[in-house]
Amino acid sequence: MVHLASVKNDAEVEEPMIPGVARRGTICLDAEEYGDDQFSTSVYGSRFAAEDLPAHELPDKEMPKEIAYRMIKDDLSLDGNPMLNLASFVTTYMEDEAEKLMTEAFSKNFIDYEEYPQSAEIQNRCVNMIARLFNAPTHSDTDNAIGTSCIGSSEAIMLGTLAMKKRWQNKRKAEGKDYSRPNLVMNSAVQVCWEKACRYFDVEEKYVFCTESRYVIDPEEAVNLVDENTIGICAILGTTYTGEYEDVQMMNDLLVEKNIDCPIHVDAASGGFVAPFVRPNLVWDFRLEKVISINVSGHKYGLVYPGVGWVVWRSPEYLPKELVFNINYLGADQASFTLNFSKGASQVIGQYYQFLRLGKRGYRSIMLNLTRTADYLIEQLQHLGFLIMSQGHGRGLPLVAFRLDPAKGYLFDEFAIAHHLRERGWVVPAYTMAPHSEKLKLMRVVVREDFSKSRCDSLVTDFKLALGVLAEMDHKSMQKYQDHVKRHASNVGRAKHNHPAYKKEEHSLQGKTGKTHAIC
Numbered sequence: 001m002v003h004l005a006s007v008k009n010d011a012e013v014e015e016p017m018i019p020g021v022a023r024r025g026t027i028c029l030d031a032e033e034y035g036d037d038q039f040s041t042s043v044y045g046s047r048f049a050a051e052d053l054p055a056h057e058l059p060d061k062e063m064p065k066e067i068a069y070r071m072i073k074d075d076l077s078l079d080g081n082p083m084l085n086l087a088s089f090v091t092t093y094m095e096d097e098a099e100k101l102m103t104e105a106f107s108k109n110f111i112d113y114e115e116y117p118q119s120a121e122i123q124n125r126c127v128n129m130i131a132r133l134f135n136a137p138t139h140s141d142t143d144n145a146i147g148t149s150c151i152g153s154s155e156a157i158m159l160g161t162l163a164m165k166k167r168w169q170n171k172r173k174a175e176g177k178d179y180s181r182p183n184l185v186m187n188s189a190v191q192v193c194w195e196k197a198c199r200y201f202d203v204e205e206k207y208v209f210c211t212e213s214r215y216v217i218d219p220e221e222a223v224n225l226v227d228e229n230t231i232g233i234c235a236i237l238g239t240t241y242t243g244e245y246e247d248v249q250m251m252n253d254l255l256v257e258k259n260i261d262c263p264i265h266v267d268a269a270s271g272g273f274v275a276p277f278v279r280p281n282l283v284w285d286f287r288l289e290k291v292i293s294i295n296v297s298g299h300k301y302g303l304v305y306p307g308v309g310w311v312v313w314r315s316p317e318y319l320p321k322e323l324v325f326n327i328n329y330l331g332a333d334q335a336s337f338t339l340n341f342s343k344g345a346s347q348v349i350g351q352y353y354q355f356l357r358l359g360k361r362g363y364r365s366i367m368l369n370l371t372r373t374a375d376y377l378i379e380q381l382q383h384l385g386f387l388i389m390s391q392g393h394g395r396g397l398p399l400v401a402f403r404l405d406p407a408k409g410y411l412f413d414e415f416a417i418a419h420h421l422r423e424r425g426w427v428v429p430a431y432t433m434a435p436h437s438e439k440l441k442l443m444r445v446v447v448r449e450d451f452s453k454s455r456c457d458s459l460v461t462d463f464k465l466a467l468g469v470l471a472e473m474d475h476k477s478m479q480k481y482q483d484h485v486k487r488h489a490s491n492v493g494r495a496k497h498n499h500p501a502y503k504k505e506e507h508s509l510q511g512k513t514g515k516t517h518a519i520c
Helices: 064-078 096-104 117-133 153-174 190-201 219-225 248-257 346-383 414-423 453-472 475-488 510-514
Strands: 146-150 183-187 204-208 230-236 262-266 291-297 309-313 327-331 332-336 399-403 430-432 441-446
Touching: 064 248, 096 346, 117 146, 117 309, 117 332, 117 346, 146 346, 146 441, 153 190, 153 230, 153 262, 153 309, 183 190, 204 219, 219 230, 219 475, 248 262, 262 441, 332 475, 346 399, 346 453, 414 430, 414 453, 414 475
Parallel strands: 183 204, 183 230, 230 262, 262 291
Antiparallel strands: 146 309, 291 309, 327 332, 399 441, 430 441
């Protein structure tokens, strides 16, 4: 997900950093006193170190490569440490050999099948492996399952939604019925890309709302919302809020029992590479007849750096032919179903490396270790007095969602703890739950491959420190601290790039209810 950036006008460009103090683009030096300031000795002895970095206009002249590298590297040093970012599911560690392979493929445009046929073949191998991992029908008397790589699960979900909508429309047209009001049933705790898919493709959202004791979809309520205009049900294998798996099997069984012709798309962005190895007997995938498509993120628990997702359909019946474009590009015939065209081959190659390097046993070992670490963290946080909202022992994703016990009467909240931890370098998000349960505040730690028990102990130590420091504040001091956190808790909160025209929209769940989205 990429944010919209507002282009600054001339007055904003000249705006002083400190009110009342004129902004200087360059620190003025007396040439006779200081001598030549061109790059000759070191980066910081050059004139570039005494100037603003270009931010609005393309510079008129070149910059030496050593200086360009160092200036940007210094700028990026203000970012957080990815290894301490416990907000995100996205992979932050790969082996050197994987990085080398991916680096060597930076210049390959994946879409050029004629020029890079082996990269395309590697994608096909990955699709086959993933389809079989999800128990796609592979008997000789069945149609071949199909799939493709994407930039991430967001694109995969867009493609899945388009396929469900077009299939529903074709059926309605064949029956001579109205096909202008499609709807999609889903949990109100969906990731924002589902809201986008519905908004962009003119599909009405029908939500099953969370409660203060239930954070996943209610299968019966979901099935009861299905009507003749429903294109499908979204089931989440690992919600971003609490990591719980929704009961796909119960939804499937209810649809079969009631003889309702409604497909299920499983959003397995996070759980698709966890459940098969930690809970292999959990039935959620193509073993269920109503499950017609599944997406998964390679860059989450698929263990690849950001930029790769996958989507698989049970058979061509569920991917209408009119959505697929047969094109001849640079001499090669190819069938294309994508929202994107040019993209690098690196991430697909990185995924194939992980499949070969780890195999089923390697993935199982990693996912079981992550589950053990998550269970250990649950135990430690319970000792500190937190209430646990996520599922342990492999019943959900290897993450820990938790909140303060309201019975203890703390003067501070979860946002204050998150802010204090940020001062120690940790990024542990605090947010409010989905609509109808938004009064609940919670925090979440995503346990990724590089989050070892040793690092977990360091985090627990800093939690103890944060609780101790905040507990010592009196009511007046705490009120000042809370106000400070609200104004300065995150870079997002004080970002200046957002265009004012888009700040107060009222069509999203956040705009309507104040829902905050858990980071993915």
